[in-house]
Amino acid sequence: MAIPISILSDIESRLNTVVKKVSVVSGGDINQAYLLQTTVGNLFIKINDRHNYPNMFSKERQGLDAIREANAIAVPEVVLQGEFGNDSYLILEWINIGSANxxxxxxxxxxxxxxxxxxxxxxxxxxxxxxxxxxxxxxxxxxxxxxxxxxxxxxxxxxxxxxxxxxxxxxxxxxxxxxxxxxxxxxxxxxxxxxxxxxxxxxxxxxxxxxxxxxxxxxxxxxxxxxxxxxxxxxxxxxxxxxxxxxxxxxxxxxxxxxxxxxxxxxxxxxxxxxxxxxxxxxxxxxx
Missing domain, CATH: 3.90.1200.10 (Aminoglycoside phosphotransferase (APH), C-terminal lobe)
Incomplete structure (x- = not known):
């Protein structure tokens, strides 16, 4: 499923960037997940229905913030969390995956x-x-x-x-x-x-x-x-x-x-x- 153009426009406006390419990636059973290649670098975005899962991403952001503030182990940086129309989205820094040696x-x-x-x-x-x-x-x-x-x-x-x-x-x-x-x-x-x-x-x-x-x-x-x-x-x-x-x-x-x-x-x-x-x-x- 493609990201609605309205959401992409909202993201570009709020981040002052241009989305050059969108690729589907794994994101679990609940969310649609994508790699956004933008003029400010690669970003990870996940999207879901804000009525089915109210405040899910704001709750996730609070959890990420709590772990980050513990200053013990890394979490992805939250770039943007918002809602547009019926959708809610969370944008995180893109992590290049390596080996779990x-x-x-x-x-x-x-x-x-x-x-x-x-x-x-x-x-x-x-x-x-x-x-x-x-x-x-x-x-x-x-x-x-x-x-x-x-x-x-x-x-x-x-x-x-x-x-x-x-x-x-x-x-x-x-x-x-x-x-x-x-x-x-x-x-x-x-x-x-x-x-x-x-x-x-x-x-x-x-x-x-x-x-x-x-x-x-x-x-x-x-x-x-x-x-x-x-x-x-x-x-x-x-x-x-x-x-x-x-x-x-x-x-x-x-x-x-x-x-x-x-x-x-x-x-x-x-x-x-x-x-x-x-x-x-x-x-x-x-x-x-």
């Missing part, structure tokens, strides 16, 4: 660890945002267990139940988990989380510099980010070694990976259907 993976792990050292008095975030195309609420809590239950698991369980993707027995099993959850881990200070850290949400440029993209930020338990890196793969062992060298995880962190991954799996149930429900039940059974 061992050295780059180590830099990624160390950068994430340093980002996680940025803390807050409470768990949550200053605004709600998105996890994929779903609204993610971030009300403030003093305990991670309460936040994880009430702001992460319960909304997704209810949505999946309303869609008949989960059963009443599944709800009962989650209720059992909620009672046990505070005893399953040791509380740590809130850490600034990326929040959606699967293998498609980081980039390595041609100089080996890592960037985080597409955040769903909050302040939470840092094991949550680490857990999600294991859900679909894409992270070198050097990533985990560097992370633990910079900011060691608790000795038994591996035992809780499937616990924290209940949330992204529930998101997938709600986005893609019951094929993920089996994995939710398998993970849940470990902890109840």
């Amino acid at each position: 061992m050295l780059a993976s180590s830099k990624l792990g160390m950068g994430l660890a340093r980002m996680h050292k940025n803390t807050n008095a409470r768990f949550g975030f200053y605004t709600d945002n998105y996890m994929g195309s779903l609204i993610q609420t971030n009300n403030w809590y003093t305990k991670w267990s309460d936040f994880f239950i009430e702001q992460r698991l319960q909304p997704m369980v209810k949505m999946a139940t309303d869609k008949n993707e989960l059963t009443r027995n599944d709800v009962h099993q989650f209720d059992r988990l909620y009672k046990k959850l505070p005893g399953l881990f040791t509380e740590e200070p809130p850490a600034l989380l990326h929040g959606d850290l699967w293998g498609g949400n980081y980039l390595i440029d041609t100089d080996g510099k890592p960037y985080l993209i597409d955040p769903a930020v909050s302040y939470g338990n840092r094991e949550f980010d680490i857990a999600m890196t294991t859900l679909f793969g894409g992270f070198d062992p050097a990533f985990y070694e560097a992370y633990n060298s910079e900011f060691p995880l608790q000795a038994d962190w591996q035992q809780r990976l499937k616990l924290w991954n209940l949330y992204p799996l529930l998101v997938h149930v709600n986005l893609f259907g019951a094929s993920y429900a089996k994995q939710v039940r398998e993970n849940l059974s470990i902890f109840i």
